[in-house]
Amino acid sequence: MADHSSHDPLAGLRFDRVPPSGTYGADGEPGVTVTIPETPFIALVVARNGFAESVTGRLGRAFGLEVADRTGAAIGAAATVVGTGPGRFLVLSKTEPDLAGTLRALLGSEAAVSEQDDAYVTFDLAGEKTPDLLAKGALIDIDPRVFLPGDAATTVIAHIGVTLWRVDEATWRLLVARSLEASFTRFLIASGAAFGLRLENGTAGRG
């Protein structure tokens, strides 16, 4: 891994490419670790007119989760269901390759399902300084005493649309539009350099 330890953590990096894996900014134990894992399978479920409740129930039963029609994340082994708006759910799974197909079979004409596997890049943020880093871009209250595990939001960070939820005490997961991966990573590095930031890009070289 490269060590990018000049005063400007973005010095020498192309603005139109996702920065490489490495440690950026302050020396010592990184305050934030950013992992860009292989993207899970993702589908968007939009309940058709009058079926929000039914769809919510079916999703919960199918994946063994407590799913509610609210902006929250129901996290389980088989899948994660994130409410992003009334009757709208992002479903993520590491194990269902044809997730959209599975959901179509499950929900039939009660919901519109679309593949979103390639629409998002996943950022997993962990480390003590994660809330401080997010506060440099997010305009919502991400104080860890307020934004609890399972809470979710679809919001804007550094002018970039983001759906984020808190996975557990230490980990925050963010979904960012694929086309904005480079810009968003640059924001993370610029804002996390003060704490020391480790970037582990599991998809480097893609596209």
Next chain:
Amino acid sequence: MSATNRNRLSAGGLIDRNQTRGFSFDGTRHRGYAGDTLASALLANGVRLVGRSFKYHRPRGIFSAGAEEPNALVELRTGARREPNTRATVTELYDGLEATSQNRWPSLALDALSLNRFLAPFLGAGFYYKTFMWPAAFWEKVYEPIIRRAAGLGRAALEEDPDHYEKATAFCDVLVIGAGPAGLMAALTAARSGARVILADEDFLPGGGLNAEAGDVDRQPAPAFAAGIAAELASLPNVRVMTRTSVFGVYDGGTYGALERVSDHLAVPAPFQPRQRLWRIVARRAVLAAGATERPIVFGGNDRPGVMLAGAVGTYVQRHAVLPGRNIALFANNDGAWRDMLAAQAAGAHVETIVDVRAEVAPELIAAAQAKGIRVLKGAQVIATHGRTLRSLEVATASGTERIAADTLAVSGGWSPCVHLTCHHGGKPAWNEDIAAFVPGTCPPGLSVAGAAKGILGLGACLRDGAETGAESARALGFTVPAHEVPEVADAAFALTPFWHVEGSKGAAFVDLQNDVTAKDVGIAHKEGFRSVELLKRYTTLGMATDQGRTSNVTGLAIMASLTGASIPETGTTIFRPPYTPVSMGALAGHHRGKDFRPVRLTPTHEWARAQGAVFIETGAWLRAQYFPRAGEKDWLETVTREVTAVRASVGLIDVSTFGKIDLQGRDVGAFLDRVYINGFAALAVGKARYGVMLREDGLVMDDGTTARLSPEHYVMTTTTANAAKVFQHLEFCLQVLWPELDVALSSISEQWAQIAIAGPRARDVLARVADGDVSNAALPFMGAVEGTVMDGVKARLFRLSFSGELGFEIAVPARHGAALAQALMQAGETFGITPYGIEALGVMRIEKGHVSGSELSGQTTAGDLGFGRMASTKKDYIGRTMAARPGLADPDRPAFVGFRPVDLSRRLRAGAHFLNRGAAPETANDQGYMTSVAYSPHLGHWIGLGLITRGPERLGERVRAYDPVRGEEIEVEICAPGFIDPEGVRLRG
């Protein structure tokens, strides 16, 4: 090194004598201590002359000890970090600090432009408006440069700022603004209730006035008491103490702007630390405990270095252990200033004389002063000052005029509460006779005021009020506030007799030191008819610039009030707007500068296009391939011409992933599309796509694009790149608000699918080698849309569409396969010489074909203007239909869409040129429309254009003039049909 710290007391103060700080001022090296400001360190080293005034270049010294400083503005740092107009009074001293005086030439001591003061009779109020009027041609070329040189306020750095800045957001229950006695107590009581508290203070040391207080609080020195509370607050997990942070504005919804000076107290920021951080603090409640600012008395020579606010004298003595002078006199109208002087005397200062305008002063004060050997002159006024820096005063007493030696004159005209933030929602301060000052009026929602900021004078009262206001704020939010103890401090009686201006004093008497506005200027403004304080401010500049009249506003309007015979409350005060203190542009930009100014969207084939040598261009947020130059090509036109020729002759490809893509599912999609497009969609067959035009509610064209029906209840819409988000938002609005009964579910799939267009006579041959299924004309006819696979099983959507006028297809694959698809197409097309092309070639081909694009979909054109009139259905209603029938939009004389070719085919056309009939004068009344798009057509071998001209379609063959005053060109053009190539569409359907 100069005689260091010769004015420093040997003991006391909140400085660390073991930590010296070397610094330089105008090249001379000095030494101060940790805990000093630049101002206190300069005074400690006997530097009294620190700058020249704005207009008259008069010598100026340090006037205050805080953010209100009007005089001591210096350039801080050098090179790329040079920063003008920095207030020495709030600049924390650091090792290696370099400061330079500003607004002087050639040197601070000898300033050539100080001759301006002899021109003062001509430079008075409104002189800009009176002097620099004629001739108008001189405004920019002569007057402005002269004024800028003469009336500068320092020089900004010319190099790029090497530091970085950031922005952050914080939420809290109670925001406390100011960490003085009231603020500390407010934060403490709120914090003990468990509320989330932010305490922000602009100083580097919490405590505010406590740090300059000589007495004890809670049986310990006042600064130690402050430090104790600050330490308790810092130890609580629900409290964030932000020092070096100025809350500068109150915005909507309990949002406060604050600037944290993270690294301003360092020569260079620590590695990876920002210079400053802009905070957006969202607070359910806030307590303003910003204190009060002392104001001076206006008299002749009141700007001489050595004249200083009395409270500032107290601060320098108590907090910094610095004697501002050897021989101090006081000129005041209130008891508080007396106490400051008595305390300073006790700390080691020499106060020789007290001049008070009042005939009667409390006997105990007089006794205390006399006991210390201080001479008291009651009912007296300072009428003049003398010396380069202050040497002596002239004082008028009942028994005549006398001259008194003094090198420092402490002045106090009373205190003005810092009500600024209370006015940011339009609240007007109210006049309080008891303290002769404006106090907060209606405050922004959720904001309470505590302590001196609300007009409470007296330390004990401020502590009590702070504690109670903090408790109330927490209680209002439902927190239980434990009982709190407030230390008892006996407050001495406060007495003040309003007094503003020594009339009949000698020499210029300054109201606003920063802007060189004198009492006489206020008089001139009055004589010329200016009565309103807002106009007084604009006309005289009183209260403008970095200090925003902290020390001058009230005095200025008091003088105006006495001239008009109105009371001060009748005269009113100017309103305070954000920001409370200057905020640097860097902090407002934060991370978003240079290439990070805004996010950049990259297409799925970005790296592939780079490898192909693409030149990129920003189109909205997207970075797209503009063209793909090859070695030996002399300019972009040659490259683009090659690309267009190659497509028309064989085949080319372009990434069109940037189009908006919207997935629509449901029973009612057909009906929905009928309502949002002008043309019919209900009858669209499965497997087919249709071009559609959407109007805004006002009848103007919003966007165009194609929508394909993939299955009976599943459609996919494309929008233009520019309008992708807007169209989605529009459709959501229609479904959520206008027709919630329709069964239509929308999903954005723009990011999911990479989409590549291939075009040219060989396009089908190339596609056939990549697609897994049949792509013959029968299987995929013109405007066909099918789902299938490509590249051995990659899910794909194939559309037979054309923007170029050639046989064309668009292939959508999941985004991760975008680059692979481009490579596969290149390989498949190798034998045909397949050519990647950019958006320039795309633009040329659409102009040749006569398709509208962004330049025509300008938000000012109707469907009729663009030639879609006949496409608009008359059998259904749709958004915009009614409004499009308004006479102005249905006027047959409106400029309408046609093509143009130069009469002399060797001439170049220019987009933006306006059309004039032959013989018509080039004036607006004769404007016939304008050229929207132009291109060099490789197909025709000359320039062609598209544009909007009055009754265009009726005028084919007519010649008009294309008039381009911007480039100084005018050429004759012929109106023609907008399709320059294959108007019958044979190629498309081939």
